[in-house]
Amino acid sequence: MVIVLNSSTTPEQIEKLKQELENYGCSVWPTYGQFQTILGIVGDTGKLDRDYLLSKTYVEKVLSVQEPYKKANRTFHPENTIINIGNQTIGGNQVAIIAGPCSVESREQIVNIAQEVKAAGAGFLRGGAFKPRTSPYSFQGMQQEGLELLKQARAASGLPIVTEIMSIKQLENHHEDIDIIQIGARNMQNFDLLKAAGQINKPILLKRGQSATVEELLMSAEYIMAGGNEKVILCERGIRTFETYTRNTLDLSAVLAIKRLSHLPVIVDPSHAAGLWWMVDSLSKAAVAVGADGLIIEVHQDPSNAKCDGQQSIKPERFTSLMKSLREIARIDNRVL
Amino acid sequence: MVIVLNSSTTPEQIEKLKQELENYGCSVWPTYGQFQTILGIVGDTGKLDRDYLLSKTYVEKVLSVQEPYKKANRTFHPENTIINIGNQTIGGNQVAIIAGPCSVESREQIVNIAQEVKAAGAGFLRGGAFKPRTSPYSFQGMQQEGLELLKQARAASGLPIVTEIMSIKQLENHHEDIDIIQIGARNMQNFDLLKAAGQINKPILLKRGQSATVEELLMSAEYIMAGGNEKVILCERGIRTFETYTRNTLDLSAVLAIKRLSHLPVIVDPSHAAGLWWMVDSLSKAAVAVGADGLIIEVHQDPSNAKCDGQQSIKPERFTSLMKSLREIARIDNRVL
Amino acid sequence: MVIVLNSSTTPEQIEKLKQELENYGCSVWPTYGQFQTILGIVGDTGKLDRDYLLSKTYVEKVLSVQEPYKKANRTFHPENTIINIGNQTIGGNQVAIIAGPCSVESREQIVNIAQEVKAAGAGFLRGGAFKPRTSPYSFQGMQQEGLELLKQARAASGLPIVTEIMSIKQLENHHEDIDIIQIGARNMQNFDLLKAAGQINKPILLKRGQSATVEELLMSAEYIMAGGNEKVILCERGIRTFETYTRNTLDLSAVLAIKRLSHLPVIVDPSHAAGLWWMVDSLSKAAVAVGADGLIIEVHQDPSNAKCDGQQSIKPERFTSLMKSLREIARIDNRVL
Amino acid sequence: MVIVLNSSTTPEQIEKLKQELENYGCSVWPTYGQFQTILGIVGDTGKLDRDYLLSKTYVEKVLSVQEPYKKANRTFHPENTIINIGNQTIGGNQVAIIAGPCSVESREQIVNIAQEVKAAGAGFLRGGAFKPRTSPYSFQGMQQEGLELLKQARAASGLPIVTEIMSIKQLENHHEDIDIIQIGARNMQNFDLLKAAGQINKPILLKRGQSATVEELLMSAEYIMAGGNEKVILCERGIRTFETYTRNTLDLSAVLAIKRLSHLPVIVDPSHAAGLWWMVDSLSKAAVAVGADGLIIEVHQDPSNAKCDGQQSIKPERFTSLMKSLREIARIDNRVL
Known part of the structure; x- marks a missing residue:
C-alpha cells in the first residue's frame, strides 16, 4: 500500500501515523518529496482500512498495490x-x-x-x-x-x-x-x-x-x-x-x-x-x-x-x-x- | 407501443400478429412504408411482452411509448x-x-x-x-x-x-x-x-x-x-x-x-x-x-x-x-x- | 510517482532502473515487501513516461501521485x-x-x-x-x-x-x-x-x-x-x-x-x-x-x-x-x- | 419515424403537424389511444429534423425506425x-x-x-x-x-x-x-x-x-x-x-x-x-x-x-x-x- 501525504503534513503527524501502521504489523518506508511525502507500506496491509486512512485530512491518496482478495487470488x-x-x-x-x-x-x-x-x-x-x-x-x-x-x-x-x-x-x-x-x-x-x-x-x-x-x-x-x-x-x-x-x-x-x-x-x-x-x-x-x-x-x-x-x-x-x-x-x- | 416489421414480412404474418395483439385487448393501426411496416398499438399494452415480440424473426424493433410502471406513474x-x-x-x-x-x-x-x-x-x-x-x-x-x-x-x-x-x-x-x-x-x-x-x-x-x-x-x-x-x-x-x-x-x-x-x-x-x-x-x-x-x-x-x-x-x-x-x-x- | 515491481525482479534490474530514473533527475526510495518492491520516486517526475515504465516486464504498476498538468495546476x-x-x-x-x-x-x-x-x-x-x-x-x-x-x-x-x-x-x-x-x-x-x-x-x-x-x-x-x-x-x-x-x-x-x-x-x-x-x-x-x-x-x-x-x-x-x-x-x- | 403526441394535443395541432409533414413528402398514419396519439410516418423521413419535432411542446417522443445513414447502410x-x-x-x-x-x-x-x-x-x-x-x-x-x-x-x-x-x-x-x-x-x-x-x-x-x-x-x-x-x-x-x-x-x-x-x-x-x-x-x-x-x-x-x-x-x-x-x-x- 502507498499513502500520499500532502505538503502541509507535520513531522509529528507522520510519526504518529507511522507508529499506528506499525502497530498493525506493517513496516513503513517514507519518501520525502517537495510537494508530497509518500509512505510505502509492506507487511499485512490487508488489515488497513483505506477509508479510514483517507478520512485523515493530511492524507491525499491511498494507492493499493496488492489485491484485497486472498482466497480467490492466483498469487497465493x-x-x-x-x-x-x-x-x-x-x-x-x-x-x-x-x-x-x-x-x-x-x-x-x-x-x-x-x-x-x-x-x-x-x-x-x-x-x-x-x-x-x-x-x-x-x-x-x-x-x-x-x-x-x-x-x-x-x-x-x-x-x-x-x-x-x-x-x-x-x-x-x-x-x-x-x-x-x-x-x-x-x-x-x-x-x-x-x-x-x-x-x-x-x-x-x-x-x-x-x-x-x-x-x-x-x-x-x-x-x-x-x-x-x-x-x-x-x-x-x-x-x-x-x-x-x-x-x-x-x-x-x-x-x-x-x-x-x-x-x-x-x-x-x-x-x-x-x-x-x-x-x-x-x-x-x-x-x-x-x-x-x-x-x-x-x-x-x-x-x-x-x-x-x-x-x-x-x-x-x-x-x-x-x-x-x-x-x-x-x-x-x-x-x- | 410501436412494432416495426421488416420489409420481408408477409401480409399473412401481419394479419396473424394483428389478431394475436387484438386478442390481448389491444387495437392495432398499421402504417405501410417501402422498407418497413409500422404497427401502432394502443389499449392495454401492459400485457404485451417486449421480449416475446422481439423473438419473432420478422419483428425488427419494439418501441415503447408508455411507461411500464403503473402505481408509481404520475400519469395515473x-x-x-x-x-x-x-x-x-x-x-x-x-x-x-x-x-x-x-x-x-x-x-x-x-x-x-x-x-x-x-x-x-x-x-x-x-x-x-x-x-x-x-x-x-x-x-x-x-x-x-x-x-x-x-x-x-x-x-x-x-x-x-x-x-x-x-x-x-x-x-x-x-x-x-x-x-x-x-x-x-x-x-x-x-x-x-x-x-x-x-x-x-x-x-x-x-x-x-x-x-x-x-x-x-x-x-x-x-x-x-x-x-x-x-x-x-x-x-x-x-x-x-x-x-x-x-x-x-x-x-x-x-x-x-x-x-x-x-x-x-x-x-x-x-x-x-x-x-x-x-x-x-x-x-x-x-x-x-x-x-x-x-x-x-x-x-x-x-x-x-x-x-x-x-x-x-x-x-x-x-x-x-x-x-x-x-x-x-x-x-x-x-x-x- | 510510485513504481511497483513484481516479486521476481532481480536486484540488478532494480539497480539499473534506479540509475536510469536518477539520470532523469529523480530520487528513488525503495520499499522491500515479500511480494513486491515499491519504488517511491520524487523530483522532476514529469519527464518520466508511464507507458515506457509499464513496458518493462518486471514493472507491475505505475501509480501517479502528482498531476501531469503544470500550468493548469492549482498547486503552482x-x-x-x-x-x-x-x-x-x-x-x-x-x-x-x-x-x-x-x-x-x-x-x-x-x-x-x-x-x-x-x-x-x-x-x-x-x-x-x-x-x-x-x-x-x-x-x-x-x-x-x-x-x-x-x-x-x-x-x-x-x-x-x-x-x-x-x-x-x-x-x-x-x-x-x-x-x-x-x-x-x-x-x-x-x-x-x-x-x-x-x-x-x-x-x-x-x-x-x-x-x-x-x-x-x-x-x-x-x-x-x-x-x-x-x-x-x-x-x-x-x-x-x-x-x-x-x-x-x-x-x-x-x-x-x-x-x-x-x-x-x-x-x-x-x-x-x-x-x-x-x-x-x-x-x-x-x-x-x-x-x-x-x-x-x-x-x-x-x-x-x-x-x-x-x-x-x-x-x-x-x-x-x-x-x-x-x-x-x-x-x-x-x-x- | 414515429411521433408520440401527449394527451392534451388538440385535433388542430395534429392536423397542422400532419400537413407540415406531408409538405416534406412524407405520409402520416395516426393511431389514437387514450393517453397518446401516435403518428406513423413513412416516405422520405431523412429530411425531418428530430430536434425540431421534439421542440414542439405537444410532442412527447420521436422514435426513429430507420437508420439516419444512407450510403453506409446495408439496406441500400x-x-x-x-x-x-x-x-x-x-x-x-x-x-x-x-x-x-x-x-x-x-x-x-x-x-x-x-x-x-x-x-x-x-x-x-x-x-x-x-x-x-x-x-x-x-x-x-x-x-x-x-x-x-x-x-x-x-x-x-x-x-x-x-x-x-x-x-x-x-x-x-x-x-x-x-x-x-x-x-x-x-x-x-x-x-x-x-x-x-x-x-x-x-x-x-x-x-x-x-x-x-x-x-x-x-x-x-x-x-x-x-x-x-x-x-x-x-x-x-x-x-x-x-x-x-x-x-x-x-x-x-x-x-x-x-x-x-x-x-x-x-x-x-x-x-x-x-x-x-x-x-x-x-x-x-x-x-x-x-x-x-x-x-x-x-x-x-x-x-x-x-x-x-x-x-x-x-x-x-x-x-x-x-x-x-x-x-x-x-x-x-x-x-x-
Whole structure:
C-alpha cells in the first residue's frame, strides 16, 4: 500500500501515523518529496482500512498495490482450480458447455431440450425456475414446480443441472437438488446471500454484476470462499455501457483479467450479454478463442413462443452446428469440447 | 407501443400478429412504408411482452411509448405523494433532512450525533447497523446491537430512525423497530426483498442501483407498490461512470426526471455519491436547488476514527452551518427546511 | 510517482532502473515487501513516461501521485484565474451568464435575442455560426455569414460574443472577430486545434468531451496554456453514461473537482447536458449553488421553429425569470450575478 | 419515424403537424389511444429534423425506425464493400493484418519491423508519424520525417502503409504518400476533417471514438462518403466504460452490429483497446473468431524502449506465432489470412 501525504503534513503527524501502521504489523518506508511525502507500506496491509486512512485530512491518496482478495487470488494459489461435478469438470482442459432454455415451461419442453443439447455435446443443462424480472408484472418462473421438472430432465438426460436461486430461503430449501447454483448479476453484491452460499457444499456460478469491476466480482467470490465454499465459477455476462444496440457489452478482456488475477474458472454468457440471438454464435466462438473455460447458452425449440428471453435464444439445430465450430476452435489451443 | 416489421414480412404474418395483439385487448393501426411496416398499438399494452415480440424473426424493433410502471406513474396519480412519519413529512413543502453516521459504533456516539443533528434542524436520524461491505474482511456493522442503540438514540432525540436492512430475515425481524427502512443500491433489484417490503406497512427508502436507469428504479418501486406498500421514497446516490475522481457521479437530472415521471418523493445522498467529505456541502446545496425532496447526509464527530466511510462524513459544526445555507436556498422556492 | 515491481525482479534490474530514473533527475526510495518492491520516486517526475515504465516486464504498476498538468495546476498557482473580456470578468465574484440561440438564423433573430438576454442581465451572447452536427445532412450553420450577424448583434447590444470554431482555418480567419472562442466537446482532444489556440491571444472556452475525465480536460487546457495562451475557461456540459433519459448526464461534482485541482474558471452548460428545455431552469440553479463560475444557456424566441436544438432552448421570458432566482442563489454565497 | 403526441394535443395541432409533414413528402398514419396519439410516418423521413419535432411542446417522443445513414447502410447496398489497396484487399475473404510500431522512431527500426511483419504474413505496415498524445509534454511523433521513413519501409518491404493524420493540413500535404489514411478515435467527430477526407481518393481507416455509439460511427463514415469517398474501413478499438483494469473495453459485439447495419469492412485494434501486451494474442484470436475483416496490431522489437505505447506492443516472434493461430481460426470460417 502507498499513502500520499500532502505538503502541509507535520513531522509529528507522520510519526504518529507511522507508529499506528506499525502497530498493525506493517513496516513503513517514507519518501520525502517537495510537494508530497509518500509512505510505502509492506507487511499485512490487508488489515488497513483505506477509508479510514483517507478520512485523515493530511492524507491525499491511498494507492493499493496488492489485491484485497486472498482466497480467490492466483498469487497465493498459482494453479487453476478445477471443479468436479458428476463426471464433468469446469476449469480444466475441457471447455464446459451449459445449455438450455431461459425458463422451464413444461416437462415436455425441458426434457426435450435436455436431450437435444446433450446429443449436441453439452455437458450441463440450464433452466430457470425462479426468474428475476425487471417488472413485477412479468412471468416470474414456475418456481418449485420448475425445479421438479428440471430434476426430471436431469434424470432423463444424465446432465447435471444449473439454475438460479434468488434468496437465502430458496438456497436453504433447494440447494441439495441443484448441481450448480447460480447467483445472478443483480445479486452479485447481495452479501447475505453470498455468505449463505459460503456455508453450503455445492458449486456456485457467480455472475458479474452489470456494473461490477473485475475486482468487485473477485471480492464477491471471496465472500463465498471466506465462508468455506471454494467451488466458485465466475461468469462474464456483459456490462452496462452507453452503447444500446446490444443489451449489454460483452467484456471478453475481463476473462483474461480474471484468469490472470485468480485461479477460479470463468465462463461466458453470450445470450444475456448481447440479448440478440443472431449474435450468440459469433460471440460464443470469440469466447472460446479468448480462452474462457466454458459457455452458458440459451437454447429453445420455439423462441418465438418462449415465456422469456426468446429474442436471445437459439434453436437446437443451430446449437448443434455451433458446437462443431467451437470444437475446432478449442482444438487450436489443445482443448477439448 | 410501436412494432416495426421488416420489409420481408408477409401480409399473412401481419394479419396473424394483428389478431394475436387484438386478442390481448389491444387495437392495432398499421402504417405501410417501402422498407418497413409500422404497427401502432394502443389499449392495454401492459400485457404485451417486449421480449416475446422481439423473438419473432420478422419483428425488427419494439418501441415503447408508455411507461411500464403503473402505481408509481404520475400519469395515473398526478399529485405528489406525501409520506407522514411521526410528526415529519417527506414529499411535501418541507425539505426532509436525514443525518447521522455511516454506522452505529457505540451508545455514546449515536446518541450524541442524534442530539447534534437534531439541534441543527435535521428531521431524521440515519445510522447503519447491518452494513453492506465490498470486502468480507471489513467491519460488517454492529448488527442487532446497533439497532438497539439506534432505538435509544431515537428515544433520546425524538428523531425517527432510518436504517438499512439487507435480507428478508432482517426485514421480518426488525421492521417494527425502524421508522424508514432503507433498501440499498446493491439490493435495488433483489426482487425477493422488494416483494417482502411490499408486504409491510412502513416507508421504504429505495436507493438507485449504481447502474440502474431511472426507469429501472421506478420498476423496483413498482415491485414494492404492487405488493400493497405505496410508501416509497426514492434516493439518487450517484451512478457508476468512467470518471474516477469521485466514487460515483451524482446525477441531479435524475431528480427532475423522477419527479416528472412519478409522484413519489425523491431525496439525494451527496455523501455516498461523491465519497469525498469536502464535496458534501456544495452538492447538498445543488440538490436542494434542483428541487429534491430531501437529503441524507453522513455526519460524524470524528471522521478520522469512523469505522466506515470517514472520508465522506462531515462534522456536526459543518453540518450546522450547511443547514443555514440550505434553508436560504429552500426559501427561494418557497419551501421550508 | 510510485513504481511497483513484481516479486521476481532481480536486484540488478532494480539497480539499473534506479540509475536510469536518477539520470532523469529523480530520487528513488525503495520499499522491500515479500511480494513486491515499491519504488517511491520524487523530483522532476514529469519527464518520466508511464507507458515506457509499464513496458518493462518486471514493472507491475505505475501509480501517479502528482498531476501531469503544470500550468493548469492549482498547486503552482493557488489563486483563481480571473479573465477580463471587455468590461466583464469570468472567474471572479461575478457569476458569468452567457445566453443566446443554438445557431444564428437571421439578423433579426440574433439581434433581438441579444437585446432580450442583455435586458435580463446576461453578460455575453452565444450563437453558433459553424455547427458540429452528427449528420452530414443536418443544417451546418450559416458559417461566415452567421459570424457577421453575430458581430452586428454585438454592436447592437454591447455584449461580447461567444462562438464555436471547428478547425484551424476558421480559427486563423476569424479569431479577431470573436470575444470568446469556443472549442466544442468533440474537439477537446483535437490536439492540432488546441496547439493553434495556444498561439492566439483570446479567451478559449474549452468544453469537456463527453467521455473525458477531469484530468483529460485539464491536460487539454494544458495544451493551450503550454503554447502561451493562459486564458482558458473550462465548461462542464454533461458526460456520456448508460442513462438515456437525458442526452448526457450533467456532472456537477466535476465543477468541484476542477476548482480544487485547477485555478481556471469553470462554467456549466445545462442546455446541452440535459437536452431537455424543462430541465434547464433547475439545473442552472443547481450549477450556481454548487459554485460554478458561470452558465451558458440556450435561449430562443421560438424554440419550435429553431433550426437546431429547439428542444433544449428556453424562451426569453423564462430566461428573465430564471435570472432572478439565480441572483438570489448567488447572493447566499456573497456572489453577484 | 414515429411521433408520440401527449394527451392534451388538440385535433388542430395534429392536423397542422400532419400537413407540415406531408409538405416534406412524407405520409402520416395516426393511431389514437387514450393517453397518446401516435403518428406513423413513412416516405422520405431523412429530411425531418428530430430536434425540431421534439421542440414542439405537444410532442412527447420521436422514435426513429430507420437508420439516419444512407450510403453506409446495408439496406441500400446489400453486398460487402471490398476495398483494393495495391494487391491487397480489405472486406473480402482475406483477413487483413496491419502490423507495426506505435510510432516511427528511426529508419532501421521501421524497415526492420516492416520486414519482420511481412515475413510473418502481415499485409500492411502501420506506424505513427503524427501522434495524438494526451499530454503536450509527451513525444509527438517524428512528423514529416517519420512519414519519409515509412515510405522507405514500404519500398523495402512492399507493404502498403497505414498512418494517422490529425489535421486537414496534414491530409492535404501528405495523402498522396499514404496508402490508408487513419483518422483516430479522438477525431471521429472532427467533422471538418471528415469532410476533407471525403474529397480525396484514398481509403480512410476511421476509428470509433471511445464513447461513440455504433450509429455515430456510421454517421461519421457517412460524412466521408457523402463527400464522394466511399472507401471507408471502420475500426473497433475499445470503448470507455467504468472498468479500469484495461485501458478501454473491447466491444466485439460492435463488429457484428456494424456488419449487420453496414456493408463497410470493419477491423479490430486489440492493442489500443486493452493497452496490455499480454492480452493482444487472445483478443486477436477472439476478433477473428467473431468475424472481423482484419486486425491492426502493434509490434515492436524492443517494447521496453519504445517511445510510446510499449506496454501494449508485442515482439515480432510473438506476432509470428500469433499469425499461425489466427490462420487456423480463419480457416474454420473458410477465410484466408
